[in-house]
Amino acid sequence: MDKQKENKRAQMESEFDVKDIIVIDNGADSVKIGISGEDHPRKIVDIDAMRDMYVYVLDQLLQVNEISSCNILIIDSPLNSKEYKKQIADILFDDMKVNSVLFQNSSTLSLFSTGETTGLVIESGHSQTTCIPVFEGFPILHAFQHTNLAGQKITEILKEVKYIYYFFFLINTYIIKELNKASSITVTDAIYKSIKETMCNVARDYHIDLNNDNISLEEKSYELPDGNILDITNTMKYKPPEILFNPSIIGDNSMSINQMIMDTLGRCDNEFQEELLRNVVLCGGSSLFKGFLQRIEKELISQVPSHIQRKDINFIQNSHRRYSAWIGGSMLGSLSTFQSLAITKNEYEENSEQKLTIINKKVF
Known part of the structure; x- marks a missing residue:
């Protein structure tokens, strides 16, 4: 990370108003949990039953005294349905009586962990590899691409x-x-x-x-x-x-990582393409393979449109990239603006007939 990005991240961190926001990343292979403001998740546990897992996390692992005062940040995938989010919200609000819940896109948080809010995020984890552009903290979902090759x-x-x-x-x-x-x-x-x-x-x-x-x-x-x-x-x-780069070797017709990148870029305006490629974030456990960045860089540079200067393409591959989404959630949970973004228990209970609408409005 260069000096300018270090300063930008430091500026973000200086705005933090640390509160006890519990950050939960529901991964396909494991669940990362901890408290906002921390550099790494405290615990990484295997997924079992969702309700039992949340009770175990809050009561046993984090030893929360008053669950009703808890504020929860759930790291979410754009592939998860609104109904799935509602089921999680029902568990947290109706069964566990937590104070507030915020659902946040994992790619947005992975980008945020680097000190940036606009960029292209390639996340390759346990069950999915995704490519999504993010503009000023908001995922551009119409350009989102994914594959189950991970x-x-x-x-x-x-x-x-x-x-x-x-x-x-x-x-x-x-x-x-x-x-x-x-x-x-x-x-x-x-x-x-x-x-x-x-x-x-x-x-x-x-x-x-x-x-x-x-x-x-x-x-x-x-x-x-x-x-x-x-x-x-x-x-x-x-x-x-x-x-990941040549699915045809196993007879799979899914898009490769670089095909997903080019397809995603093609769904964005030319000027926006240049801005995205200034911050190409590689994250997730499968991005840890030796040679991962070099292969993407080699293929991308040979494929990008002529209006994009090769020298302006910048890749970000931090040492914490296995936990990028959780770390971004930890940072976001420490911001004083968290409560204005989250769904409160009162808000959820008062609009029992419009729960899906509330969730849809406050999912980023």
Whole structure:
């Protein structure tokens, strides 16, 4: 982050009026929770039943004394229906009696975490990869694009790669040893997830990297918890994340990340395109792959319209990008304007016949 952006973020932070706003990011793989003003979520928990999860979060994890005084920020996806939001609001207001709730778009918050309010946000998480333009804090939903090719599918492809079959015996041997500690499914998934996160890379040129023999022993060796060493082939290393950039290799006709970017830009005016590309934010757990930024940059620069200066395209890939949306929520929850944006319990109860309308008006 350059000096100008650091100053802009510092200016935002200087306006914070810290209150106990509880920030909850309902991810597909995990839930990130904590208090506004904090740099990282306090707890990351697996999703179970929504109502039970909220009770557990407030009562056990955060040890809130008076739930009725709680103000909640729910980090939301544009793919979630209004009815889904109403169900969450009903749980929080009717069952738990919280004071106020604000639903906020995850991409907007990811952008906000960088100190910007206008930009193009590419978020690749567990179950979805999304591309959405944001203007002055408001998502431009008519230009929104998404695909189900993301972290979960990448793990599935890693499991399916034929070169991985030869070490099933090693994995199963380890599972047998661990049966008294955890289920076989948990152990297997944990191993595959670890292989994915530590060994898989995004290729700069897929076919060239796939045939590259100059890979160090360290880069192609994965140690299982029991000490056995797995030899990671180039196919295992590069094919799983390649589906984000070339879905056709698995017979999928979804748009690639760069196709989504170009489609999104094409739905925006030319002048707005230039402004968006000054802040291209890469975030979500799947953006952590080595080579992710370089591949997007390489393809985008070769595809953008001629009226856009290549030197004006700026990518933002912060170290906290796995939790960008939560951190942006933490910052927003610390602003003195939070209560003016949120739905209050009184407002929700007084308009029982118009709950969906209220939610629709106050979802950003």
